[in-house]
Amino acid sequence: MPNFNDILVLLPEFYLVAAACLLLLLDAFMKPEQRGLLHWLSIAVLLVAVYLVVAGQPDGTATAFNGMFVRDRVAEILKVFALLCTVLVFVYARPYLADRKLFVGEFYTLAIFAVIGIMLLVSAGNLVTVYLGLELLTLSSYALVALNRDSPLSSEAAIKYFVLGALASGMLLYGMSMVYGATGTLSLAQLHGAAAHSAMPNLLLFGLIFMIIGIGFKLGVAPFHMWIPDVYQGAPTAVTVFIGSAPKLAAFGMAYRLLESGLGDLAQHWQLMLAVLAVLSLAIGNLVAIVQSNLKRLLAYSTISHMGYLLLGLVNAGPEGYAAAMFYAISYALMSTAAFGVILALARAGFECEEIDDFKGLNQRSPWMAFLMLLAMFSLAGVPPLFGFFAKLLVLQAAIDANMLWLAIVGAVFAIIGLYYYLRVVKVMYFDKPQDGVRLEVQQDVSLRWMLSLNALLLLVLGLCWGPLLGWCRAAFGLVSA
């Protein structure tokens, strides 16, 4: 039976559900001209949620609703960053949406519902909660991708996303049912003990494979990455920036919950599988990105390679590795919002600013934007002393610790290959002549400019003093801060 304490544990989630419902009704009942209010209200709602997550339950782990929901440090950190990323997304998205007649209340409500899904997913204590949280997240994402109904590209992306996403969910569910069949429990905590001495180890292994396929789809690692480039390119950029940030944190959270909290006993099996996926993602992501001319597509392939790096942390299968992977996920989410944020800041009505050629000579038109993009690109490439460099270092270290030196070497080699295409964008901005007829004007929205500057500079600041964040990540996995 649930009691008041259960509700306290889930307070941020309950609050966000209530707020999302109110926003939904507000949107339905108010005039279209008043939508600006909705924008600021949504941001306020998210910030209050951040406060509730941070303020409640300072002392470690709590479970609620018969272990369906686990609130621990890992979940809290992921939630805070997911909420903050969404705030950034909302700020960046508004001018873009307004220019394209997409400034509708559904964008905000669906995004908040997706965030609720993320929060449930990273806090899941049961396979059922994992699945439902994931469905809440992905269902909202499908709708967001298709938000621009008049664009065939967007609709095609949504269909692809939906079909492949449904397939992935099916795989995951199939795997879960096998794991349930082999162990007789759905609870992740009980699974942890039961998996080691299951009566049907083969079935369990089979379930694990299916679950890894599902996780791979959701993370977007090769060879389950097919949806990523199309969705990143086809979706309105305002939606791409969302899909590229907060859900990655959720995907890490899901992988952690399923693989470590649930099937940690089978680590020696999934370590190798993840290593294979990591190598494939690094190779495909970095090599295919080289030939891209569309920046959104390039960033999509860059995502694939980054998820490969994230797997390097998970491969470690120890607290150090998880801390590194979580650190990586957070760094990637911030870098990705910054990179897409620049695209959003430069896009105008009728001009998407998503080709690399569109960035030619950006430095002459808007040096500040060019500098912000430079920070984002260098950070994604892992150039010291930016945030991305340190994150990469950590996951490579984690792979070495797991006695997979070869994997770390592969990672380092591809990091160098990856440098090429990130630097190409920088070169285009600083050394090429502007294209004729391309207006590169920056959005006048003040909040966007400030937040974007803050976001990009944060990459530099965190690159210089990564200590506190790494300390939180390590503490979340029970490690003393280094």
Added chain:
Amino acid sequence: MIDPNLFQLICFYAFGVVTVGAALAVITLKNSVHAVLALVLTFFSTACIWLLAEAEFLAIALIVVYVGAVMVLFLFVVMMLDIKQEQVREGFIRYLPVGIVVALVMLVEMLALIGVRAMQAIPMGANPAAAAGMSNTAWLGTALYTQYLLPFEIAALILTVGVVAAVALTLRQRADRRHESASQQVRVNARDRVRIVKMAAEQPARTTAQPQQPGDQEAKP
């Protein structure tokens, strides 16, 4: 005497064959409406298998939700969209060998993993509802509304998102549509619609001009 267990086993395999056959028909039939109906048959025989497992609530809920609702939507869509049969066919033939290989590999793996010895076992395990001494529906409800309370509420959230997404993605306001608002109609008073005008009676004999038509009945917009 037919052993009840044997009878159950026979039923299981019979429904299983129908399910698999219908599922094959779904992907091989040319006419997409026929394919949808084959899918209906698949669900129906699956429901029968679930009944054999004494999961009566789930079995009938499968029919209510999938056959009664989801498949109706499928029929709506399939019937009203002109899907070019040949193109679909072409892709099917092209990918058929790959599909067969994958299916065979999976079948072999499943058999190897789950074990051939499972074939001799009675397909249905013990009924936990009967063990708990209550009907299947009550057992399911008890589990759902106590232990799985949180997932249940998340399910409501997902359904709500489904509603929002469906409306946001499909509904278009057409400019030329007219509909009446019942609340406005009810709120109208006779006074707003009809104006009774008092006027002098016409005298047709005196004038040859057309008598004027005063608006004695005037509809407001």
Added chain:
Amino acid sequence: MRHAEPKLPDRHPTVTDAPDGAEVRSIVLAEYWPVLLFIGVATGLGLVLLAIGMLVGPRRPEPEKLAPYECGFEAFEDARMRFDVRYYLLAILFIIFDLEIAFLFPWAVVFEKIGMVALIEMALFLLLLVIGFAYVWKKGALEWE
């Protein structure tokens, strides 16, 4: 395929007492067997009626008679056409509310035993759906011209 599983606490719900007064019918099959038979008999009845009609009735096809019914002129194209998207929307809404009803059925059976909690949780469930419903209503998806 199900198989014997190790007994673990998660398998069974916490409440295991039998409902008061409700007779537990363990053999579900015995009750559904006549239902299946009835479906068979009804199918047979329909087939017999169709067969009678085909065998007894005359069969004199001619093009005019076999043409689809139209108001006076020849049918000039395939009658199957695209429909207003609203029909699809309606079907989607129907699925969602049908699911909701499917959730309500087991609740109705057990809520008294679970007590106030069940009432509150269902009120929340319905509230969420009513919010969705209000949204649909306000957006005009339920308007037909």
Added chain:
Amino acid sequence: MGEQILNQLVWPIIYILCIAVPLILAVAMFVYWERKVIGWMHVRMGPNKIGPLGLLQAFADVVKLLIKEVILPSSANRFLYYLAPLLALVPAFAAWAVIPFGERMVLSNANAGVLYLLAMTSLGVYGIILAGWASNSRYALLGAMRSAAQVISYELAMGLCLVCVLVLAGSLNLTDIVHAQAGGKGFLDWFWLPLLPVFVIYFISGVAETNRAPFDVAEGESEIVAGFHVEYSGSAFAIFFLAEYANMILVSFLASVLFLGGWLSPFQGWITADVSPWVNWIWTGGFIWLFIKAFLFAFMFLWFRASFPRYRYDQIMRLGWKVFIPIAIAWVLVAGCMKYFGWVSIGTGV
């Protein structure tokens, strides 16, 4: 072995025929009764030529329909065209398997009886859609789409009404539902009283669900000639006809079982005399009461048809979605409160 076949196969089939054959006869008589009643309401005679009082009219109609040609339109899909009437008929008949006619007078005392009924009624829409599509005729398709949308809309309202009954009864079993309505106050203990709005909604939804007047836009003779079965003739049409009327009678029986105490007597608890088995049923209850109640509902179908003008399509959809569904949802919670706080007395069997 032989005994087993007798018990498992022969007897059930005999029981099934005991339901199905009277049902077909009832449909025939109901058609006759409909024409008679509407005749009287229009101050006409109704059928009066064939047989005494025209009683054999319905049978003449049946014979006529069976010996007419079954036309297969040239552009129709043969398989689906013949499948559609079957899909309309089977659920309309199969649903009767769980109807309790009296104490222990039930073919299948299934636990999930109400759910099964919902499943069967939800299958009826297939016959309509497929008939419309297989005919490949504009009128048929229009009628089918209208009808399908209408049927599924009212199915929601019906389902929610069923839930209200279940909340009070606490069981999905129809016999248990009747028992839950038993009590010392006769008809005041039945569910129609605490669930009055739902009861009204249920019956009106039943009328709409069977596509009957005043909700018969699917047929709408004056606009789309006959709707989804415009192309059907002979015995194929007869099957649709049979299914529609069997459904009407089914809705009448269900309304009686769910809201008017099934076979219970309205005077139960008022009189406790023991006169003779031939008279006792008047106060102890028996299947005759169920038939009387169902007859009243069936009569209402005809009364509606003779009295009300046809609803417009937008009005039908508005009534279903904007009036019935909200009220029914609200009443689910009201019924929950009634049960929880003990505002109604629930019988636990006679």
